[in-house]
Amino acid sequence: MGPEQKRGWMTEKRAPEQHGPQARAVAPGLRYCAARRNPMNDRRIRQIAILGGGTAGWMAAAGLSKSLDGMGVQIRLIESPHIGSVGVGEATIPPIMDFIRQLGIAEDDLVRDVKATYKLGIGYRDWTRAGHFYFHPFGPTGPGIGSIPFQAYWLKMFLAGNAAPLEDYSIQAVAATEGRFTRPVHAPNTPLNKIAYALHFDASSFARYLRGFSQAQGVQRIEGEVRSVSIHPQNGFVESVTLESGESIAADLFVDCTGFRGLLIEEALGTGYEDWSHWLPCDRAIVVHSEPAAAPAPYTLVTARDAGWQWRIPLQGRNGNGYVYSSAFIANDSAERTLLTNLEGSSLGAPVKLRFTPGRRRKAWSRNVVALGLAAGFLEPLEATGIYLIQRGIAMLLRFFPDRDFATADIERYNRVLELEFNRVRDFLLMHYTHTERSGAFWDHCRSIPLTDTLLEKIELFRSHGRILREDAELFPVMSWLSVMVGQNIIPRRYDPMVDSLEPNKIQSRLDELRRDIKRCVDSMPSHLDFIRSRQARAT
Numbered sequence: 001m002g003p004e005q006k007r008g009w010m011t012e013k014r015a016p017e018q019h020g021p022q023a024r025a026v027a028p029g030l031r032y033c034a035a036r037r038n039p040m041n042d043r044r045i046r047q048i049a050i051l052g053g054g055t056a057g058w059m060a061a062a063g064l065s066k067s068l069d070g071m072g073v074q075i076r077l078i079e080s081p082h083i084g085s086v087g088v089g090e091a092t093i094p095p096i097m098d099f100i101r102q103l104g105i106a107e108d109d110l111v112r113d114v115k116a117t118y119k120l121g122i123g124y125r126d127w128t129r130a131g132h133f134y135f136h137p138f139g140p141t142g143p144g145i146g147s148i149p150f151q152a153y154w155l156k157m158f159l160a161g162n163a164a165p166l167e168d169y170s171i172q173a174v175a176a177t178e179g180r181f182t183r184p185v186h187a188p189n190t191p192l193n194k195i196a197y198a199l200h201f202d203a204s205s206f207a208r209y210l211r212g213f214s215q216a217q218g219v220q221r222i223e224g225e226v227r228s229v230s231i232h233p234q235n236g237f238v239e240s241v242t243l244e245s246g247e248s249i250a251a252d253l254f255v256d257c258t259g260f261r262g263l264l265i266e267e268a269l270g271t272g273y274e275d276w277s278h279w280l281p282c283d284r285a286i287v288v289h290s291e292p293a294a295a296p297a298p299y300t301l302v303t304a305r306d307a308g309w310q311w312r313i314p315l316q317g318r319n320g321n322g323y324v325y326s327s328a329f330i331a332n333d334s335a336e337r338t339l340l341t342n343l344e345g346s347s348l349g350a351p352v353k354l355r356f357t358p359g360r361r362r363k364a365w366s367r368n369v370v371a372l373g374l375a376a377g378f379l380e381p382l383e384a385t386g387i388y389l390i391q392r393g394i395a396m397l398l399r400f401f402p403d404r405d406f407a408t409a410d411i412e413r414y415n416r417v418l419e420l421e422f423n424r425v426r427d428f429l430l431m432h433y434t435h436t437e438r439s440g441a442f443w444d445h446c447r448s449i450p451l452t453d454t455l456l457e458k459i460e461l462f463r464s465h466g467r468i469l470r471e472d473a474e475l476f477p478v479m480s481w482l483s484v485m486v487g488q489n490i491i492p493r494r495y496d497p498m499v500d501s502l503e504p505n506k507i508q509s510r511l512d513e514l515r516r517d518i519k520r521c522v523d524s525m526p527s528h529l530d531f532i533r534s535r536q537a538r539a540t
């Protein structure tokens with residue numbers, strides 16, 4: 001396989017810019033040929049240093065080493081055994097499966113190694129109000145009828161009291177709540193074709209797995225703590241970092257994966273951080289593992305609490321749990337008690353306390369430093385978007401891969417794309433908090449948080465005629481917005497008038513048929529646990 005083919009990792013469906021001028025600007029193969037013709041013009045990046053060996057660091061090492069293979073770039077990763085990583089980040093969303101496939105990793109092998117389970121979406125318990133449950137499934141909505149999308153005709157029947165709950169029309173939601181799972185199977189014109197899924201995994205094992213992968217790709221791991229940073233006096237670029245051993249490591253490009261502190265992007269370059277606490281109310285988490293009380297469910301369970309929410313993430317052999325809360329509304333000790341008294345099995349080990357400021361680094365890429373992971377920002381874990389944002393950062397770095405001139409246009413475009421990603425995730429999260437009927441000071445406060453203009457427009461479009469527009473490369477699909485809006489009782493005043501072009505009988509029989517198909521397909525699926533066991537039996 002030549003370098004061009006291997007660079008398939010860069011190819012991603014969601015990117016409209018892919019065929020634009022930027023695509024040419026980042027075609028490293030072209031630069032390589034030009035440089036060989038004229039060595040004087042060789043401005044290629046020769047050395048990359050990644051700081052930090054958490055999930056972000058090792059994802060970057062894996063992605064960059066795979067994509068830059070054959071280009072003569074030396075990649076080194078520095079990690080300190082004395083500075084821990086956050087060690088959380090156990091739930092993912094479907095794009096992670098592309099990351100794994102594009103690296104060429106065998107899914108069954110990974111699942112076994114990182115004790116993963118499958119995830120079909122998120123169940124929200126007591127979120128809208130006490131005693132209520134709704135499901136946010138992965139995957140698309142049901143099929144349209146002609147040019148009328150599913151959500152439009154379902155809504156007409158729903159408003160008239162003639163349609164089942166939305167969940168009944170999603171194979172992911174039905175399978176998840178029945179504890180069943182299968183990967184998509186080739187069964188044309190059935191919902192089995194399009195099952196969308198992600199993974200729950202042990203975060204430290206995932207980083208370790210990627211470490212093995214990256215080292216096999218030639219990434220050099222350096223153990224040590226970075227103590228100082230040397231900056232070029234004229235251009236302000238990072239020239240090198242020095243470890244506690246005195247060893248100095250120079251590079252052309254630095255990738256800052258040092259977690260919340262942002263050792264290069266913030267401590268050395270002072271890039272600045274946008275604090276989004278006025279939108280996202282939670283700033284603390286307490287995390288603990290527990291014995292599983294039942295077979296692993298193929299979804300993340302989120303339960304609303306008085307000052308935030310609690311997650312349950314089932315892995316093979318244990319559950320991950322955490323209480324994410326606002327320190328303005330509950331003391332740390334009370335939050336810990338709440339978490340421990342609401343575990344399904346006994347706790348394993350002592351709880352770990354984490355604090356964060358929701359927000360983002362003003363520039364994820366500054367000079368010759370690109371920040372990824374917590375160093376680039378963190379919103380909060382409700383919709384499990386942290387790892388996705390790392391993945392997106394790596395993909396965009398490859399799209400706008402620099403040479404040693406670090407063109408301003410590339411850097412600015414990268415920062416704009418990432419800013420847009422953060423903004424969209426923020427809007428989706430914000431909607432979860434602002435639209436509930438829960439009582440209590442924390443939830444009253446959440447309802448008073450002002451919406452962003454972009455979210456306000458989204459909600460107003462939905463309220464007027466049930467319309468949901470997915471803007472160009474937006475992460476969350478129509479089904480995500482639809483299920484959270486309907487689940488949280490944001491109900492349109494009217495349905496889309498275009499639906500009246502369809503015979504109500506035709507709509508009714510399509511909805512009935514869809515539900516029947518989904519039920520039949522789910523009945524044919526193995527239980528989630530049986531699926532995991534059968535794949536592992538085959539893999540060993």
Ligand SMILES: Cc1cc2nc3c(=O)[nH]c(=O)nc-3n(C[C@H](O)[C@H](O)[C@H](O)COP(=O)(O)OP(=O)(O)OC[C@H]3O[C@@H](n4cnc5c(N)ncnc54)[C@H](O)[C@@H]3O)c2cc1C
Pocket residue numbers: 051052053054055056057078079080081082083084085086087088089090091092203224225226227257258259260263285287322354356372373374375381384385386387388390
């Ligand atoms: C409570 C909580 C729950 C979360 N849940 C999810 C989730 O379910 N799904 C999801 O996608 N994301 C989640 N996230 C986000 C996710 O955990 C992170 O995006 C991910 O773990 C990446 O972390 P990181 O690698 O950026 O930082 P860290 O894990 O903090 O790693 C930092 C690394 O930098 C190294 N380092 C620091 N300083 C130095 C130094 N001076 N010298 C050398 N090395 C140094 C450390 O040793 C460490 O290896 C969650 C985050 C939190 C806080």
